[in-house]
Amino acid sequence: MVKTDGKIEVAASIGCGVIGYSWALKFAMAGIETRAYNRSEASSDTARERVATSLASLVDNGVYAEDEARAIEGRITYTTSMEEAVCGAQFIQESSAEHYEVKHELVKQLETYADPDVVIASSTSGLLVTEIAKYAEHPERFCGGHPYNPPHLIPLVEITKGERTAETTVDEAKAFYQAIGMEPVVLQKESLGFICNRLQMALYREVANLVLTGVCSVEDADKAVTFGPGLRWGIMGPSLVFDLGGGAGGVAGLMDHLDDSITLWLKDMATWTEFPKEWGEVAQRGVDEELSHRTPETGDTPETLAAYRDHMLVEMLKLHGKL
Ligand SMILES: NC(=O)c1ccc[n+]([C@@H]2O[C@H](COP(=O)([O-])OP(=O)(O)OC[C@H]3O[C@@H](n4cnc5c(N)ncnc54)[C@H](O)[C@@H]3O)[C@@H](O)[C@H]2O)c1
Structure with missing residues (x-):
């Protein structure tokens, strides 16, 4: 395993749905050149729109100026080519559908193009890393990196290990997440529902x-x-x-x-x-x-409640020095 000490310049977010787009945004917010992979152009368009909406909210909440937001957007390359997404990436975050068959297929594709010593972290909410990496050529470089929605705002990430995960993989993942301003916690053994x-x-x-x-x-x-x-x-x-x-x-x-x-x-x-x-x-x-009983300002519909939550979240993250 190549020691990067968390200093990653190129990362890939694979499967950019609800979680994957937000990972891509988080990587780009940390100054990393980011490849965002989806199977179809239509999914890439949705991811692009979600990134734009999230950045607009961060601008509205005073986190970024317009030009900073454009620079972040510019660091993300959307692609439907696995080869383009993964070749040269130094860290890979997988956030595809929560089924073993899907993850197995992706592991095969990822390993076709990824350097053998690159860490591949799965966002899985409950599947076992051991099982995800069952057919992998290099199971030692797989771990779980379970975020909370949306990862570009919530700093917590739970790192989980499979039976064949190398300790160096956990160290690398931890260093990377810390370097991008997240707060990783490591599960020393598999635990349903994590922490x-x-x-x-x-x-x-x-x-x-x-x-x-x-x-x-x-x-x-x-x-x-x-x-x-x-x-x-x-x-x-x-x-x-x-x-x-x-x-x-x-x-x-x-x-x-x-x-x-x-x-x-x-x-x-x-x-x-x-x-x-x-x-x-x-x-x-x-x-x-x-x-x-609530007001529009503090949220009296699901929409205004979500806007209130996001605003308060940003303010709290600023206090924590996380934004
Ligand atoms: N939604 C959450 O709150 C949440 C929180 C933490 C972790 N997770 C985990 O993150 C992962 C993604 O969840 P999500 O909510 O973003 O789901 P989602 O359905 O929004 O996104 C899944 C993405 O994977 C893609 N995909 C599906 N099958 C694929 C395949 N065979 N090859 C390539 N891409 C494929 C889809 O096109 C989509 O872009 C899951 O493992 C889930 O357990 C979700």
Whole structure:
């Protein structure tokens, strides 16, 4: 494996749908010459439009001046030729459809043109890297690089390994993601849902439980997160928050101090492993009610809510020095 220490000048984003276009944009935002591969011209046109829309939003939010946005756009080359996309690329991010057959076919095509020591990271949300690279000539250079939507804004990327992934591949992927301003975390072993989806679902299970048992409304559960712990979690993770909460005793002291109380809460909390069938409808009614109480500025329709989220996200990322 060639050590690049994350210094990549040419990268390829393969399969530029919802996630792949955003990866291409992220690479270009980091100053990298980027090849964006799609199977058809029509898909490339959609990716091009999505890049333009996302950049317009970044300009509107004061992240880039017009000429900077045009320079970023100019770093992306759209192609339907795998050879053109992959030859000479120093890092390859694959974001095709979430099926083993599709990934297997792509692995074959990618390896036809990619240098043998180039890292190939899959955006897969749940397929096993071992299985994706099953027929690969160089399985050691494959890893997972799971982003959160949209990767050009959300810094987290979860790096996963297959049984034959080389440690140097993980190191290379980590260095690359760090170099483009992302925050990689490495899963030391395979775990369904990776880290973040498990955390999200642990919280969301308890939201459903609280609402379904009549403790609070969907709206109040959302408020409780947004204006309570969610504000702190946007700054630092739960263990650091509790470390501060524990005062001189730190997180260890806090756990010790609250032990009896926490045990009572935990015993009363949901432990079920399937969401109750009625939850979807209950949640939707709650969300519709909640939206009717919001303003256009903070989002009272799915469209204005998305615009509000993107604006706030950009402001928070600026505070984190990520934009
Ligand atoms: N959407 C998300 O929120 C999200 C988040 C994280 C990871 N992911 C993962 O990212 C990957 C892509 O998801 P998406 O939501 O962007 O899907 P998508 O359907 O929007 O895009 C998939 C792209 O792959 C292309 N494609 C499909 N089959 C192909 C093939 N045989 N050869 C070449 N290209 C092919 C499609 O034309 C399309 O451009 C999946 O592995 C998914 O699990 C998605």
